[in-house]
Amino acid sequence: MLLLALGADPDHSPPDWPYLRPVIIASRRGDRRILELLLNAADTSIVSCSTVRPTPPLLPAVASCDTAVCELLLAKKADVNEADKLTGTTxxxxxxxCSSKRMCEFLLYRGANPSRLDAAxxxxxDEADEAEVDSVAEIIRAFSPSTYLTCFGQRK
Known part of the structure; x- marks a missing residue:
């Protein structure tokens, strides 16, 4: 906190590790207090990614399954659909x-696009079906725009 008060860049990363941003580390660890300090000290672009920094902080936050950390990032205008620039992973x-039904619901209720494709x-x-994670697939299917009932009650 002292370094931030003295003007340190809250988005600084070592030149040889440009992907190792403080906001990514705090998101991955689920450290809400540190993340809040970083987000309050920076402009909103810290929650986005670029070609130099391809991973949006929301990805490791989701991997930590900490909805409070995700809420912090979303409150700072993180995009629930922003994909990793290299892999297309949303x-x-x-x-x-992560087979997290709770996190899938959390994201879908906040506007995650179930039709978004990764680089592959x-x-x-597709991933939930392949991994046979039925509870997750069921939630995603319920939010999919292509899911509707025909006049015969069958899903298309």
Whole structure:
């Protein structure tokens, strides 16, 4: 906190580790207090990614399954659909890979796009189906725009 008060860059990372941003580390560890300090000391671009820093902080926060950390990032305008610039992985993909029904619901209720594809052309639903995580697949399917009932009551 003292370093931030003295003007240290809250988004600084070592030149040889440009992906190792403080906000990523705090998100991954689920350290709400440190994350809040970093977010309050920086402009809102700290919650976004770029070609130099391809991983949005929401991805490791989702992997930690800490909804409070995710809420902090979303309150600072993190995009619930922002994908990793290299892999195309979205927060919903991460929640699916963690088999976290609770995190999938959390993201979907906040506008996560269940149809978004990663760089390999796979959606979170594709991954849930392949991993046979039925509870997660069921939640994602319920939010999918392509899920509707025909006049015969069958899902399409």
């Amino acid at each position: 927060p919903l993909h991460v929640a699916t890979r 052309g796979r959606s979170a639903l």
